[in-house]
Amino acid sequence: MTESSIQRDKWNSKAGFIIAAAGSAIGLGNIWRFPYVAGENGGAAFVILYILFVLLIGLPVMIAELTIGRNTQKNPIGAFLKLFPKSSWKYFGVMGVLTGIGILSFYGVIAGYTIGYFVKLLLGQFDTIAGAVESQRIFEEFTANPYVSVGYLFVFLTFTGYIVLGGISAGIEKWAKILMPILFVLLIILAIRSITLDGAIKGLEFYLEPDFSKVTASTFVMALGQALFSLSLGMGAMITYGSYLSKKDNIISSAASVCFFDTLIAILAGLVMFPALFAMGMNPSGGPGLVFIVLPSIFSKFPGGIYFGAGIFLLLSVAALTSTISLLEVAVSYFVDEKKWTRKKATVLMSIFAFICGVPSALSMGSSDWLSDLPILHIGVLELMNAVFGNYSLALGSLLVAIFAGYKWGVKAVKREVHQFGNEFKYFWLWSFLIRFLCPIAISIILGYIIITGNYF
Ligand code: TRP
Secondary structure, X not given: OOHHHOOOOOOOOHHHHHHHHHHHHOOHHHHHHHHHHHHHOOOHHHHHHHHHHHHXXXXXXXXXXHHHHHHHOOOHHHHHHHHOOOOOOHHHHHHHHHHHHHHHHHHHHHHHHHHXXXXXXXXXXXXXXXXXXXXXXXXXXXXXXXXXXXHHHHHHHHHHXXXXXXXXXXXXXXXXXXXXXXXXXXXXXXXHHHHOOOOOHHHHHHHHOOOHHHOOHHHHHHHHHHHHHHOOOOOOHHHHHHOOOOOOOOHHHHXXXXXXXXXXXXXXXXXXXXXXXXXXOOOOOOHHHHHHHHHHHHHOOOOOHHHHHHHHHHHHHHHHHHHHHHHHHHHXXXXXXXXXXXXXXXXXXXXXXXHHHHHHHHHOOOOOHHHHOOOOOOOOHHHHHHHHHHHHHHHHHHHHHHHHHHHHOOHHHHHHHHOHHXXXXXXXXXXXXXXXXXXXXXXXXXXXXXXXXXXXX
């Protein structure tokens, strides 16, 4: 059989693609990472910068990634090899595959905790919750147990591998379609409860009234990194998802919908978290434990809150799962397309690899003092992985995508691909300007600043 005679799997419909791509984008990045990063970086002013970066950098880069993917019908490495066989652009693809596994390894740890919390709530271990202090103690005790941290990481990666094995339309699309809308509704209910708590107003002020005196250079870095992370950009996940997109679909409106839903869910998660946080007198810069500490404290204020809480954590795990499958899928599609491995072999081996890479992150959440506070750097392994793979690598990757689409492949080639089947490229001039000038310049300034000042974490 020749390569072209093998029919590549496709999304069943445009709505299916949007939901699956939104499923990749929407995940712990929105509900776990966004509120805590916003909290640590000054609240509302960060949120405004974040939204600007989504519109001016995230959306244009997403359009570029989807177009490269659909045009080549390949994984990131294969895509660059197909367009420019002799160039070194393929190494960008290699970086993407590695970044995907890097993110998957620490993301899986946090995702594992969401399953752990689901089980914990169901078993009634939160019945006697006293409030924020107690929730914090429970979280720390939970993550400091190495068997729990590593065990749930294993469980989570097993689920991820299982779904990736099922392939595109049967696995990923089917699940995302059913579960993402439920998560949305539950978040709205939670936000309403959180906003109506006594003392919630201070949290709303923190979240919605910008104080620009709090904006520093690092706010820009964090907001950019968060926007790229949340939209799943900068490592070829959207190249891979774009490769399963049908030629009839309009890339521009698909990309815009994904950015819209992703931002909506992040903003909503902030509306759940900040009012409750201030109502309970907690510190908004609580770090990575934030959702695990704040959410259980809200549940205790609901009738039957424990079961409601269990439902929320279950859906959080699902949101995380629709994201982890996209991280794994990049590596798997590479080995399947380029190295001719079977899907099964690629999935099993890559899941095991991600698990091994994830163990130090899992142990850095309190089980090992050394891994929780690395010498010289003074941060834990999970935070280090988060910064290196979840921030810098994505910024560098997005810079390269912008240069590739804007100059190497060229904006005209992108336009041609978008125009297939009579689809329009609305605001093509604006997109060209952003991808050729604003994106590369802004990202370079931000990365350059970091390199020069040495303010890495
Ligand atoms: N965007 C996802 C989230 O917000 C995480 C994620 C999935 C991701 N795939 C990615 C991040 C690819 C960067 C690149 O949870």
